[in-house]
Amino acid sequence: MSGENRCFDTYEVGLKIGIATHALHYGTGALGGLRGYVDETNPSQAILFRLDRHCQRLSNSARYLHYDLPADKIQAITIEFVKQNKPTKPFYLRPFIYSSGLGIAPRLHDIVQDFFIYGMSLGETFAKPNGISCRISSWQRQSDLSLPLRGKISGAYITSALAKTEAYAAGFDEAILLNSQGKVAEATGMNIFMVRQGKLFTPGTDQDILEGITRDSIMVMAGKLGIEVVERPIDKSELFIADEIFLCGTAAKIAPVSRIENYLVPQVADSITSKLQQELVAITQGQHPDYQDWLNPVDLQ
Template sequence: MAIPYPHVYYGDRLVPASDATLGVATSAVLYGLSVYTVFPVHVEGPVRTAFRLADHFRRLVESCRIIGIDRFDDDWDLDRFVSAATELVTANAPTSDVFVRATVHVDESIPGTRVRGCRTVVSMFVYDAVPIVPQDGMRLKTSQWRRIPDSAIPSRAKVNGAYVNSVLAKQDAIDAGYDDAIFLDGAGHVCELSAANIFLVRGGTLITPDVSCDILDGINRRTLLTLATEDGIPVVERTVDLTELYIADEVFVTGTSAGVAPVTEVDGRVVGTGQPGPVCEALGKRHASALRSDALHGWVTALARP
């Protein structure tokens, strides 16, 4: 289990992790009314770089807009976000790769079920970059729980409270002896895992559910689509039937906390050869390289000392 590093950014300053607390009567606690993002930081000696930091900040902004949180934009811009992340990582001085979780909490006390005009507070904390899924071959189970539709709680907004849906699905999969769950939408089409986007390969074509399929439009998902296109791999975004996973040449997943991880079994059926496939391995290497240094796309931001 990941443990936060000792220094946490909370409000407008660094504080000890034990002091970064929310009241029990706040909307964030009562209703899960917070939005978040997680970004990786690569550490190589004194050099620390964050991956697609501007996109992670934009996701926070867009999640706030979707949910109706209207105070965040007033006080935060990208420069302040980068400065806070730099201060946080510098203070904790990690010696290996870490993740940073940044969250916008609605900390108004007992406001009822509303969000406009409510006070917010920002938190950021650092923890070791340990993948949340096996990296050498995952066993997946189709979940009995369906993905929350965009018409209920939008998946493209990373809302803390919505992750109860993911907890139900993953815990059921773990209880059944699997590593994670595959969500289907209301029509029975493949969405994603509990906290990762999914891809399959058939006949050399990379296929993934499109953004209208109740998925998170993941930053790493977009990264893989870009890298695949650059490598000349045909890419298709569309609805995906569950049985397509059963006959795929490869299945793999991606996400900040998942990396690029191969799937070797779905619902008791072996995927492809039962080993990580060539497309997954090639894109995994490209992705790992991009996390560390990427002059071509401008995806990497140096976190210099303030």
């Protein structure tokens, strides 16, 4: 198990992976992705956001790959990694479980598996405060009949990559994928919410989405702000008449959508999206007493 690396500001991690690595060929890996912050009031402390949920999801992803890696073990390695690396800026951690054995033939048995983490400094990923443009992808979100969508399985991301590049080539920032039922699923690495008549709507966890941790955070935050949240299937055409749309994920946080295909999303003052954005910033900066259990402090000294 290689749970360390000392490089936060470059992708040039010290660990080398062989060209015959199984996961490289067959996508037999599972990833995590979590954010951390340096405590503004105490720079010798880092704060990891919803560490327990991220570790649990990664441990579940590992179970799909028949790799026994308990969440508390991932948590301990992650904390140790942050302590060793002493980040000085907002950062993102990428823990990765994968078939590290060399050889051909896709399978999950009789193959060596391993785990590593790398980290990078990460600010805003969509530097477009007024919103991003989205295309409805011609690629479909996979079905749970094809692969376990509750895990972040590395091979699954080919669909995201196809959709993202298709959208980019057509001049859009991001893609929205429909599921096999033709209902809205999610973006290439983010969940989706829409506002209609003061209520928040998002596809349920039976709609072939990833069970996003930011999605969960938003549902809790909205509830506490008195905003009703409804989980139900969403039609593509509903997005065209939504009052607000935003995407959410660990890297992007909350990304407002300003255009979907050739339909503009209204720009409203004092929007639900901006309320949730402000709330999330306050929470991650440790300014919100109600959410201290979402923050995991790590002493860097």
